[in-house]
Amino acid sequence: MAAVHQRSLYRSVLRELRKGVSTILSDMNGSCSSEQSVAPRPNRNKTILSSFRTMFEKSRDEESSESFSADMENAITFLRSQRTYKELLERYNPLVDLTAEERIEATARRVGLNMPIPKPDEER
Known part of the structure; x- marks a missing residue:
């Protein structure tokens, strides 16, 4: 039963890592579609993936599976929270x-003003 729970945790970690990358990709493309919900493998951070894989492989041999499960659930919660934070920051703070x-310039446009057009000799 512990192996099933570990597999579930591992898949949850991978899912959160994939979602974090897909939100970055959708922001770069300017739209979010169902096709972009899965990040291509080359865009994932290989170091983070290999670190999580190593931790899960080492946890098979250890006896403290309850503390490891709690740590991984905390990691999943952290990844989910960071992804949500980035989405909210981009949504409510577009600048x-x-x-x-x-x-x-964006602030001036927001209040109905336009920035003056600089003359060629007044370049910054």
Whole structure:
């Protein structure tokens, strides 16, 4: 029964890692579709995947499966929370990834103003 639970935990970890990558890919493409819900394998972080795989392989031999299960459930919760945090930050703070100049222009447009067009000799 413990092997079934470990397999379930491992699949949950992989699912959360895949969802985290797919939200990044959908943001880069500008849309989110059902086809993008699964991230292609090359875009996944191989180091993180191999680290989780190593932890699960080592846990087969150890006797403290309850503490390992609790740790993995905490890791799944952490990954899910981080993904949700990124989604909320991008949704409610759309200026987060802009440069300072782009942020000023977006703020001016938001209140109904346009930034003045600089003359060629007044370039920054």
